[in-house]
Amino acid sequence: MFEPISIVELRATKKVRVVRLLPVNERQLRKLTAFGILPGMEIEIVQTYPTYVLSVGYTQIALDYEIAKNIIVVK
Numbered sequence: 153m154f155e156p157i158s159i160v161e162l163r164a165t166k167k168v169r170v171v172r173l174l175p176v177n178e179r180q181l182r183k184l185t186a187f188g189i190l191p192g193m194e195i196e197i198v199q200t201y202p203t204y205v206l207s208v209g210y211t212q213i214a215l216d217y218e219i220a221k222n223i224i225v226v227k
Contacts, residue, residue, distance in 0.1 A: 168225035
């Protein structure tokens with residue numbers, strides 16, 4: 153079984169599955185869920201610097217470190 157880790161510990165061009173969203177404030181949680189970042193969804197890490205860019209389906213979303221560190225995934 154794969155070890156759950158934060159997306160900030162991974163490199164770009166990795167496809168991963170979201171397993172958990174750590175407690176964040178309600179505003180951040182609404183933003184993530186509105187873009188489809190939910191447990192069970194497959195996402196691709198497109199870029200990690202200077203900001204994290206994730207691809208979810210046909211949508212790309214840019215996140216700062218403080219939000220990205222709360223997305224827990226498995227490879």
